[in-house]
Amino acid sequence: MEQLWQSLKIASCALRVNKLRSFLTMLGIIIGIASVIAMVAIGAGAEHIISEQISSMGSNLILVIPGSTKTGGVQMGPGAVPTLTSDDGRAIKSECASVEASAPNIRVGGQIVYANQNWSTQITGITPDFLIVRDWAIVSGRPFTQSDVDGATKNGIIGQTIVKELFGSVDPLGKIVRIRKVPFRIIGVLKKKGQSPQGTDQDDVVMIPLPTAQRKVFGSPFPNAVGAIIVKVRNKNVLSRAEDEITTLLRQRHHISAKKDDDFTVKNLSELLSVASTSSKTMSLLLGAVASISLIVGGIGIMNIMLVSVTERTREIGIRMAVGAQEKDILLQFLTEAVLLTLCGGIIGIGVGVAGATVVSKILDWPTLVSVKAIAVAVVFSGSVGIFFGFYPARKASSLNPIDALRYE
Amino acid sequence: MNEVVNISDVTKVYSMGDMCVEALRGVSLTVASGEFIAIMGASGSGKSTCMNIMGCLDVPTKGEYLLDGVNIGQLNKRELADLRNRKLGFVFQVFNLLPRTSARNNVELPLIYARIQTNERKTLALKALERVGLSDRADHLPNQLSGGQQQRVAIARALVNSPTIILADEPTGNLDSKTSNEVMALFTELNKQGITIIMVTHEPDIAAYASRRVLFRDGLIVSDEANSSRAAANTCVNTASVVADQSTLRDC
Incomplete structure (x- = not known):
C-alpha cells in the first residue's frame, strides 16, 4: 500500500x-x-x-392483407382485389386456437368537417378488438362496443391530431362531425401514439364502426370487404403456429385448391421490428x-x-x-x-x-x-x-x- | 580488524562482439572497516570496473567478493539491490541528483526503497543534511544549488541509510579546487566518525586525503601503500605483482 x-x-x-x-x-x-x-x-x-x-404498434401481431391474385395471367399487386371479409376476421378469432384477438378493418382517406373547420385524414372502420390489438387506450369517452358494430352506429373515435386541428380547445366529446358528408357523434378520444416506424402520424386518424364504414360511408362495390385483418396471438411462442392456422383457415374459407396460390398474405409484424x-x-x-x-x-x-x-x-x-x-x-x-x-x-x-x-x-x-x-x-x-x-x-x-x-x- | 571488503583473485571480462576485454585480470583487495582508500589509475585501468563490483552494480566473471562477510556471487538481482540499499552509499562525479526534486526528497530516495515510513524518512533525511551542513537548503531544487552543495546533497543521500561503505567515483571531478577541498574535508570528517570510504580519483592532491592509495594499471593492482603524509594506524600494505604485459585487449 x-x-x-x-x-x-x-x-x-x-x-x-x-x-x-x-x-x-x-x-x-x-x-x-x-x-x-x-x-x-x-x-x-x-x-x-x-x-x-414496437410497443406503440402492439406486440405479437400478425397482419393479414388481401393477397396477389392472377387475372388472366396478369399478376395483380397485393390488395388489388378485396378478398378478405369481415367474416374472415370473425372466423380467425373463433377458430384459431393461438389467436387472442382479431381486428378486421378498412381504411379510406376522406374529409372530416366540424363547424367551419375541415381536415383530410384517414378514416378507419374498426371492431372493438382493434384498440386491443393495437394496444391503444382511450383518454376520454368510451371505446366501441359490440353493439356499435352490430347496430352500425354513427359514432366516431378521433386521434389527438384531429382534436388539435379540428376542435382546438373545444371538448370534442358528444360533438357532431361530418365524415365524408355523413354525420357522426364523437364518443371517444384516443391517447397520443406518436409517429409510426414509417414516419406517419398515427394520431391523425378517425375511427368508426366497421359495418358503418363498409355500408354507409365508403360505398364500396364489395360491402363485406376489409382492407386488412390485424391479429394478436396469445404469446410470441405461438406466432408461427398462428400463422399456419390462419393460412389453413383462410385457404379453406376461400376454397383454394392445393395447387393454387393464396389469395391473401400473412405477415408477421414483430418479425419486421425485431x-x-x-x-x-x-x-x-x-x-x-x-x-x-x-x-x-x-x-x-x-x-x-x-x-x-x-x-x-x-x-x-x-x-x-x-x-x-x-x-x-x-x-x-x-x-x-x-x-x-x-x-x-x-x-x-x-x-x-x-x-x-x-x-x-x-x-x-x-x-x-x-x-x-x-x-x-x-x-x-x-x-x-x-x-x-x-x-x-x-x-x-x-x-x-x-x-x-x-x-x- | 574487521574486513568489510574482501576481493580475491577477481577477473572481469566484457565481450564486445567477437572481442573480449579483460577489465580486471585477477585483482585481490581487502579493505578494513574504517579505512579511507583512494583508488588511482589511468582511464581503462580497471578501477571503475572494480568500483562497480565493490558497489554490487556488477558481478565478477571469476573470483570471489565478500562484502561485510556476504559472498555476493551467490546473490540474485533482488538481493544485490537490497545490499546496495542497506550497506552501500554512492557518490558520483556528476552528482546524479534527481532533477526537479528537492534536496530532502533526493536524500530520502534510498529510504523509500528501504520501505521506511514517511515521517521517519523525513527525520533521517534532515539529519543527514545536517551532517553535510545543508539543513537550511532542504527544500531547494538541485538547480538552485551550487556544484559543491549538490555534491554534499549526494553525500547526504549516500549517508542516510547508515551504510557500511561509501563508494565515491571521482567525487571532485566536476568541482573547483576550493569546493573540492571542502568536500574532501567532509569525507575526512565522516571517515573519522567511522565510515569506510573508497574513492576513485585522478588527482594526487585529492588522493592525499586518503589513508591508503591503491594504483590500478591494465586490470591489475600495481601498488598498494599507506599514505606517508597521512600515516594511519589501520593501514595495511599489500604487495601486488606487476605484470609487464600491456595488452588488455585480446582475442578470445
Missing part, C-alpha cells in the same frame, strides 16, 4: 513535469473513451426509439467497435510516450537502482505512470462523452442513453489499456543494467 502510494506520488510528479506532453498523450485516450461513451449512448437511444415503436432492432443493435456494436479502435490507437500513443520517457529518464532509473530500487519498484513506478495517464484520460473522456451525447440529443433531437455500464466498462478498459501498453516500457525500464543506466548520456 505504502509502495503504491509512493509510486503514485512519483508518477503524478513525473506527469506534472511535462504537462503538455501528458495532456497530448491523454488526448488519444480521452477521444477514445469519449467516442465509446457517446456512440454507445447514441446507439442505445436508437434502440430505445425502436423498442418504443429485424429493425437487431440492425440497430448491430449499428451500436459497430459504432462501439470503431470507437474501441481509437482507444487502441490512444493506447499505442501512451506506449510510445512511455518508451520515450524511459529513454529520457534512463539516468534517473540508474540512480534509483544504485540506491537500492529493485526491478519491481521501477516496474511499478512506470506502470503506475501509464495507468495514471490512461485513467485520467478515461475520466476526462467520460465527461467529454457524456457532454457530447447531451449535445447530440439537444441538437438532433435524438434520445441518448448514457449507461452506467458503458462508463464502468470505459474506466476498466482505460485502466487495462494503461496496464497493457504500459507494461512493455515499464518492463524495459526495470530490466536496464544499473551501470549502463548511470552512464547514459
